[in-house]
Amino acid sequence: MAVFIDLMLLGMLAITALRVIFLKDLFAVVMLFGIYSFLSALIFVNLDAVDVAFTEAAVGAGISTVLMLGTLALTGRKEKTNNHKSWLPLLVVVATGAALIYGTLDMPPFGDPNNPAQQHVAPRYIQDSPQEVGLPNMVTSVLASYRGFDTLGETAVVFAAAIGVFSLLGLPKRDRAAIESGLKSHLVLRVVAKLIIPLILLFALYVQFHGDYGPGGGFQAGVIAAAAIILYALVFGLPLATHVLQPSLLKVLAALGVLIYAGTGVVSLFLGGNFLDYNVLASDPIAGQHLGIIIIELGVGITVFAAMLAIFYAFAGQAERKNIP
Amino acid sequence: MILETLSIIFLVLGAFFSITGAIGLFRFPDFFTRVHAASITDSIATLLIIIGLILRTDFGLIAVKLLFILIFLLLTSPTASHALAKSARHGGLLTMAETRDDKNKEAH
Amino acid sequence: MLILAATCIAILSVMILALARALKADTVYDRILGVNMFGTKTVLFIAVIGFFSGRPDFLDIAIVYALINFIGMIAVLRFFEYTAAEEQEDDTAKEDRTS
Numbered sequence: 001m002a003v004f005i006d007l008m009l010l011g012m013l014a015i016t017a018l019r020v021i022f023l024k025d026l027f028a029v030v031m032l033f034g035i036y037s038f039l040s041a042l043i044f045v046n047l048d049a050v051d052v053a054f055t056e057a058a059v060g061a062g063i064s065t066v067l068m069l070g071t072l073a074l075t076g077r078k079e080k081t082n083n084h085k086s087w088l089p090l091l092v093v094v095a096t097g098a099a100l101i102y103g104t105l106d107m108p109p110f111g112d113p114n115n116p117a118q119q120h121v122a123p124r125y126i127q128d129s130p131q132e133v134g135l136p137n138m139v140t141s142v143l144a145s146y147r148g149f150d151t152l153g154e155t156a157v158v159f160a161a162a163i164g165v166f167s168l169l170g171l172p173k174r175d176r177a178a179i180e181s182g183l184k185s186h187l188v189l190r191v192v193a194k195l196i197i198p199l200i201l202l203f204a205l206y207v208q209f210h211g212d213y214g215p216g217g218g219f220q221a222g223v224i225a226a227a228a229i230i231l232y233a234l235v236f237g238l239p240l241a242t243h244v245l246q247p248s249l250l251k252v253l254a255a256l257g258v259l260i261y262a263g264t265g266v267v268s269l270f271l272g273g274n275f276l277d278y279n280v281l282a283s284d285p286i287a288g289q290h291l292g293i294i295i296i297e298l299g300v301g302i303t304v305f306a307a308m309l310a311i312f313y314a315f316a317g318q319a320e321r322k323n324i325p
Numbered sequence: 326m327i328l329e330t331l332s333i334i335f336l337v338l339g340a341f342f343s344i345t346g347a348i349g350l351f352r353f354p355d356f357f358t359r360v361h362a363a364s365i366t367d368s369i370a371t372l373l374i375i376i377g378l379i380l381r382t383d384f385g386l387i388a389v390k391l392l393f394i395l396i397f398l399l400l401t402s403p404t405a406s407h408a409l410a411k412s413a414r415h416g417g418l419l420t421m422a423e424t425r426d427d428k429n430k431e432a433h
Numbered sequence: 434m435l436i437l438a439a440t441c442i443a444i445l446s447v448m449i450l451a452l453a454r455a456l457k458a459d460t461v462y463d464r465i466l467g468v469n470m471f472g473t474k475t476v477l478f479i480a481v482i483g484f485f486s487g488r489p490d491f492l493d494i495a496i497v498y499a500l501i502n503f504i505g506m507i508a509v510l511r512f513f514e515y516t517a518a519e520e521q522e523d524d525t526a527k528e529d530r531t532s
Contacts, residue, residue, distance in 0.1 A: 336439075337436070337440075339440065340443035340444070343477075344447060347451060350450060350451065350454050350466070350470065351454065356459075356463060359466060363470045366447065366474075367469075367473050371476075374440065375480065378481065390493070394476065394492070394499055397500070398473060398476065398499055401503040402469070402473050405469055405503060405506045405507075406466075406469075408506075408507070409466060409469070409506075409510065412510050413460075415514075416462070
């Protein structure tokens with residue numbers, strides 16, 4: 001059954017990808033990318049990679065669709081027609097693809113438990129993490145504790161991306177609230193959105209603090225919370241959203257999250273451990289690990305929330321300036 | 326046992342309504358009739374399938390989560406269908422009857 | 434168990450039909466409709482498959498999907514209301530379309 005479902009999903013994935021290549025209407029392409037990411041997340045679910053599926057669902061299908069639409073609002077809907085024949089690039093691509101396929105012949109069999117990838121550090125995590133960290137969700141233990149440095153780097157990357165977007169596009173000013181925008185004529189939508197936005201925020205908090213026990217964590221929670229505010233901005237207009245959550249506050253929050261994360265590392269240095277060694281944060285190593293993971297997940301969540309929302313503000317602000325004379 | 330039977334009935338009905346809606350999405354002649362077909366799968370099939378699943382739980386946290394999904398979908402998908410139909414109407418899409426009237430007028 | 438498998442397959446075939454609608458749409462609204470239906474059926478599919486494989490953790494993902502699908506839909510509508518007046522979709526037939 002699982003193999004059958006995998007095959008069906010992969011088939012749909014391939015068809016969607018092919019259609020995306022041949023479509024000229026970029027608006028339709030963005031929508032099909034939404035389906036593409038739904039499908040790839042379903043494949044992750046089927047492979048039992050629940051945390052990855054969670055991230056793909058929140059980021060791939062949600063935020064990237066919104067941001068790509070924001071880009072289209074700035075650039076236009078049609079792909080430029082490309083007339084010149086490009087045989088040489090095609091040849092290079094085919095040759096590279098053939099070489100890659102030839103390379104896979106030497107790979108160890110797919111999904112074999114004796115593969116080197118499964119024998120390297122994974123057994124140690126599986127055997128020792130219940131004693132060393134003690135969280136039911138092992139993925140969170142690996143991400144936040146064993147590989148805390150990596151996650152710090154990723155958070156810094158998200159922060160850097162937000163900085164890059166600010167410096168290129170700039171954030172909308174708060175006091176430009178003169179223009180009323182949003183989906184004004186959709187009364188039903190406005191009422192339902194008011195009901196739903198608190199539910200989304202509540203769910204984001206659940207994901208943030210339940211990440212130790214089930215799928216989820218700071219990254220996903222930040223994205224979901226940002227999606228709630230994005231929904232508000234879409235339905236009620238950007239000026240109102242920037243009035244509620246000011247862009248200058250977002251700048252502070254984005255930096256604050258990284259600071260919380262790195263600060264936890266510095267505190268553990270002062271308490272006599274290594275950088276990001278949570279064992280010394282409390283008297284009992286396990287309690288220290290739990291405390292450290294909750295704090296750094298909070299840092300990740302705050303940074304991701306602020307960065308995603310600020311990127312959306314930057315795009316939407318540009319789009320409004322372009323569309324309203 | 327009774328719960329199991331009920332659950333099976335709900336799931337079968339849900340699957341039936343899903344498939345009829347999907348067929349309607351293909352076979353109906355214009356956009357507004359297709360919205361109607363799609364909304365049927367979105368509302369009643371969701372309701373039936375999720376109730377069918379709730380009957381299979383031990384009515385704990387999982388049932389609450391399913392209920393949350395149900396409430397959420399029942400709020401959002403009719404709203405989305407409504408907004409879409411309204412947007413199509415504003416965008417100038419006509420119903421089948423109106424298109425026919427237009428053609429008659431042109432003929433006269 | 435059998436009934437869950439059957440429901441899975443039913444939802445999967447509905448997803449395939451919705452995908453086909455989204456891939457080959459008469460108007461842009463049909464495409465949005467197909468994408469939206471695909472999204473809601475994905476939510477149901479994840480819920481059913483979670484029961485089928487005995488991992489109710491999956492329900493969290495189903496909730497995320499329900500939220501995200503709605504937001505994506507609203508974003509598409511909002512964008513479309515911005516640009517609908519300027520351009521029309523041209524890659525497929527538009528017989529029942531007057532504007």
